[in-house]
Amino acid sequence: MHRYRSHTCGEPTEALAGQKIRLSGWCHRIRDHGGVLFIDLRDHYGLTQCVVDPDSSAFSQAEKLRSEWVIRLDGEVRKRPAGTENPDMPTGHVEIYVTEIEVLGPAGELPLPVFGDQNYPEDIRLKYRFLDLRREKLHANIMLRGRIIDSIRARMKAGGFFEFQTPILTASSPEGARDFLVPSRLHPGKFYALPQAPQQFKQLLMVAGFDRYFQIAACFRDEDARADRSPGEFYQLDVEMSFVTQEDVFEAMEPVLRGVFEEFANGKPVTQSFPRIPFRDAMLKYGSDKPDLRNPLVIVDVSEEFEGESVSFKAFKGKTVRAIPAPGAATQPRSFFDKLNDWARSEGAPGLGYVIFEDENGALVGKGPIAKFIPAEVQAAIAAKAGVTAGDAVFFSAGQETLAAKLAGMARIRIGTELGLSKTDVFEFCWIVDFPMYEWNEEDKKIDFSHNPFSMPQGGMEALETKDPLDILAYQYDIVCNGVELSSGAIRNHRPEIMKKAFEIAGYGEDVLLEKFGGMYRAFQYGAPPHGGIAPGVDRIVMLLAEEENLREVTLFPMNQRAEDLLMGAPSEATMKQLRELHIRLNLPEKGA
Numbered sequence: 001m002h003r004y005r006s007h008t009c010g011e012p013t014e015a016l017a018g019q020k021i022r023l024s025g026w027c028h029r030i031r032d033h034g035g036v037l038f039i040d041l042r043d044h045y046g047l048t049q050c051v052v053d054p055d056s057s058a059f060s061q062a063e064k065l066r067s068e069w070v071i072r073l074d075g076e077v078r079k080r081p082a083g084t085e086n087p088d089m090p091t092g093h094v095e096i097y098v099t100e101i102e103v104l105g106p107a108g109e110l111p112l113p114v115f116g117d118q119n120y121p122e123d124i125r126l127k128y129r130f131l132d133l134r135r136e137k138l139h140a141n142i143m144l145r146g147r148i149i150d151s152i153r154a155r156m157k158a159g160g161f162f163e164f165q166t167p168i169l170t171a172s173s174p175e176g177a178r179d180f181l182v183p184s185r186l187h188p189g190k191f192y193a194l195p196q197a198p199q200q201f202k203q204l205l206m207v208a209g210f211d212r213y214f215q216i217a218a219c220f221r222d223e224d225a226r227a228d229r230s231p232g233e234f235y236q237l238d239v240e241m242s243f244v245t246q247e248d249v250f251e252a253m254e255p256v257l258r259g260v261f262e263e264f265a266n267g268k269p270v271t272q273s274f275p276r277i278p279f280r281d282a283m284l285k286y287g288s289d290k291p292d293l294r295n296p297l298v299i300v301d302v303s304e305e306f307e308g309e310s311v312s313f314k315a316f317k318g319k320t321v322r323a324i325p326a327p328g329a330a331t332q333p334r335s336f337f338d339k340l341n342d343w344a345r346s347e348g349a350p351g352l353g354y355v356i357f358e359d360e361n362g363a364l365v366g367k368g369p370i371a372k373f374i375p376a377e378v379q380a381a382i383a384a385k386a387g388v389t390a391g392d393a394v395f396f397s398a399g400q401e402t403l404a405a406k407l408a409g410m411a412r413i414r415i416g417t418e419l420g421l422s423k424t425d426v427f428e429f430c431w432i433v434d435f436p437m438y439e440w441n442e443e444d445k446k447i448d449f450s451h452n453p454f455s456m457p458q459g460g461m462e463a464l465e466t467k468d469p470l471d472i473l474a475y476q477y478d479i480v481c482n483g484v485e486l487s488s489g490a491i492r493n494h495r496p497e498i499m500k501k502a503f504e505i506a507g508y509g510e511d512v513l514l515e516k517f518g519g520m521y522r523a524f525q526y527g528a529p530p531h532g533g534i535a536p537g538v539d540r541i542v543m544l545l546a547e548e549e550n551l552r553e554v555t556l557f558p559m560n561q562r563a564e565d566l567l568m569g570a571p572s573e574a575t576m577k578q579l580r581e582l583h584i585r586l587n588l589p590e591k592g593a
Contacts, residue, residue: 004072004104010046012091016077023048023096024072024104026134027065029115037062039098041073044139047089050075050096058101068114068134070105073098122552127566129557141554144264145542149216151263152237152538155256161212161239166201168194168218173516178222180232188583194220197535199454200520202240203492206531207523213240216538222563230539230551231563236487237541240533246475246491249532250274250431257479257486257536261427264545271429274479278434287322287397287409289435292483293428295416299324299408300385302396305378313373315350320401322408325386326415329393330356336418337368340395343414349407352395357383359390368393413483427544429481434458437472438506449506452476455490456532457502464501479536481544489534496524 004024012021025043032038037052039062050073052062058073065071075096086092111127112120114134125132132138153163172179172193179193195201197219205213217238225231241249254274261270275293282289285298302323306316329336337354344352355366355374366379374382386394395415397408416422437457439450447469455474457463463472475491493499499521500510513521542554552558559565579586 008045009041009043009048010090012048012077012094012096014079014093017079017094019077020074020099021077021096022072022074023050025070026114027067027069027071030065030067039065039073041071041096042134046091048091048094048096049080049086050098052098052101056098058098061101061103062098065101065103066107068107068110068131069103070107072102072104074100122560123566126552126558126560129567133556138553141542141546141548142556144546145538145554148260148264148542148545149538151260152256153216155259156214156237156239159212159252159256161214162210164202164205164210164213164215166195166198166205166215166217170195170201171519173200180220180222183582183584185581196221197236198238200517202238202533203454203494203520203531204523206240206242207526207528211242213533214238217535225559225561225563230555231559231561234551235538236535237538238533238535239489240531242529242531244491244530244532246433246477246532249477249489249491249534250276253479253534253536257429257481257541260541261429261481261545265427268425268427270427274429274431276431276433279432279436280434282432283405284322287405287407287412288483289432289478290480290483290485291430291432292413292422293430294423294426294482295413296421297325297327297412297416298387299405299412302382302385305382305385306374306398308375308378310375311373311378313353313370316353316396316398319398320404321396321398322404323382323386324395324397324408324412324415325388326354326393326395326419327388327421328391328419329415330358330391332393332419337393340411340414340418344397344407344411347407347410349397349399349403352397352407352411354393354395355379355382356393357388357390364390370396427481429479432478432480433476434473435476435478436470437474437476437502438469440470447506450474452488452490453503453506454493454499456493457498460495461498461501464498464505469505475532477534479534484540484544486540487534487536489532491530491532494524494528494530496521499524 001022006022009023009025023041025041028040028042028047030037030039035054039050039052041048041050052059075098077094078097080093080095110131112124112131114131117135117137133142169182169192172181172191173196177196179196182192182194184190184192198215198217202213215238217236218233219236220233223231239253241252258270258272277291279289282291284301287299299322303319303321306313306321341351353370355368355371358365358367364380364383366374371379382394388394395411397404397411436450437455438447441448455476458473458475477490478488479486493502500513503513539551539554543551546554548554557567
């Protein structure tokens with residue numbers, strides 16, 4: 001028999017009844033039932049109930065065992081007594097009658113329990129992540145992550161894509177976040193950077209003549225943590241394709257994402273044909289470029305309705321006014337409306353005005369604090385535009401356009417949730433398309449790139465030369481699922497003269513292109529194919545499929561909110577020897593500064 005095990009803890013079944021077997025694992029739980037000890041033994045593969053009675057030669061050893069001790073035991077497989085079976089466990093119809101126990105690794109007092117699913121402070125969970133990973137739910141999430149990545153790889157290869165590995169040590173690149181810099185010992189005073197994304201390398205692969213690239217790529221950004229963004233590093237399905245239009249990218253990626261979600265959605269419906277929503281429509285109808293389409297509410301613009309002379313509600317005059325329908329809200333208590341107003345104020349807004357619509361003798365009549373300032377015909381126009389009738393309500397968000405849209409978008413989500421209108425057991429995908437190429441930078445009083453400076457402008461050079469920059473759209477797109485942005489992507493600007501003009505409009509000369517992106521810009525001078533790509537976030541995909549709210553629940557060894565690895569003690573101080581070898585002198589801020 002093998003030194004440690006003849007079977008895993010997930011294998012014993014009735015087919016093994018009467019056989020002597022050997023198991024090794026962790027003592028998940030130990031119970032004393034009237035002198036008979038029950039040990040739930042756990043390994044990576046499952047859990048088996050083991051029984052040690054006072055007549056067993058192993059009883060004295062079993063009495064010493066504590067939670068999470070690692071042991072090896074021998075015993076005979078027996079069917080459980082009638083009425084004690086556990087049909088929810090693969091091993092729930094048998095137990096092991098233990099004859100011998102060997103302690104392989106005793107455990108000290110645990111800083112957090114492995115048995116159960118209690119919430120523990122994040123710093124304890126991260127410092128003792130090896131214990132946290134033994135817990136059933138987190139262990140299952142990590143295994144789910146691996147299966148999802150396997151599925152993605154298989155689907156990409158079936159779609160004709162080839163997996164490449166791009167460099168980790170590279171040049172610093174201004175791509176929107178801070179780089180992690182790595183000092184060079186051989187080149188004093190110079191630094192490598194960890195890649196924020198393999199963006200330039202994957203485009204260079206297309207210039208080099210490779211056609212369909214993908215990579216499960218590690219990306220590094222020195223930015224603050226959020227629930228849907230890990231500090232330090234994250235992984236993405238990095239994709240690039242040659243000789244493609246925007247639609248070609250969509251047709252290649254939809255089956256991959258749809259297939260992966262269908263495979264791991266546990267029967268939940270998944271969008272079959274992803275709708276294309278222009279950016280401006282998304283901002284108007286949903287108040288966000290990451291719309292959660294599980295929520296059926298659609299925002300409408302009613303600015304014009306409040307500009308008429310007959311409307312005496314001056315607080316909305318001259319402002320962007322967005323209306324959020326609230327079907328069935330007329331039956332809600334006053335506290336429902338007061339809570340929403342309080343919430344809006346907590347977000348920095350004056351509040352959420354509202355009108356409740358009722359039927360009075362066959363006529364639609366608005367009620368509420370601001371209804372008396374809005375003539376009946378304007379109320380009717382608002383109700384018609386918002387698609388509401390008697391028994392419904394409309395909430396209003398007013399202000400500068402961007403702020404009004406943002407508040408309306410948040411209110412839409414909150415109202416949909418409060419009224420129970422939003423679906424929960426579905427995965428709703430959409431593409432957001434037609435992003436603006438440029439935006440007005442109010443602080444610097446200049447035109448700036450709105451998102452990705454390397455996107456191809458719609459209309460090419462002609463658009464750049466003849467259109468108002470703020471009217472130019474880009475071949476740029478996002479993929480969104482349940483209100484979570486999984487990825488941005490674009491058809492790339494592969495023509496040097498168009499790229500030069502695009503940067504010129506934003507106030508950057510050719511010298512900037514050569515200094516910051518010289519490798520790619522020069523490569524485009526030697527025959528670059530039209531190409532485009534996308535990079536869905538692997539961590540976010542797993543987070544959605546695992547039904548978790550935080551990326552740390554689907555990541556092996558995450559950092560805390562301050563980008564610290566509490567388990568390994570990173571970042572750590574360098575020794576004087578290391579600093580001398582790297583020709584680095586520290587200039588630290590004063591303590592307390």
